[in-house]
Amino acid sequence: MSGPLIIRGSVSVPEAELQWRFSRSSGPGGQHVNTTDSQVELRFDLAATEALPPVWKRRALERLDGRLAGGVIAVRASEHRSQWRNREAALTRLAALLAEATAPPPKVRRATKIPRGINERRLRVKKHRGETKRGRSGGGWD
16 A cells, blocks of 8 residues: 555656544444544645646646645545555545546537438338328227
C-alpha cells in the first residue's frame, strides 16, 4: 500500500500529499471494537496539489465542487473490521473518484437526419396496420 496513488496512466499522487485520520468505527466487533481505531478518513488537498496536470486539476475542481471543503476532498471507509482493509478501500475510492473527475468530457452527439427511405417504410407499415385493423371492425355479420 506504500507508494504513490495511481490515478490513470502515468499520473499519480505522491503519498506525502495524502493525510490519514483514524477513529473508532461503529458497528459489530465485540470488545475489540472499543479499543481499535479502524475507521479511516483519507484527505487530499486538490486545490494545492501539483501532482495533477493543470487541465485535470481544473476539471476535477469543477466536477467535485460540491464534495470539496476548502479545496480538500475527504473519503471515509469503515466497512471492514481491519484498519488495513479500510485504508485500502479508502485509497481505491479516492483513486476512482479522481479518475472519474479528471476524465475527458464525452464527445458531443451530433444530430443526424433520418434517411427518407426509412421514414417512408415506417409510414407505409403504419398505414397497412391501420387498414388491417379497420377491416376487422365490420358489423356485417347479421
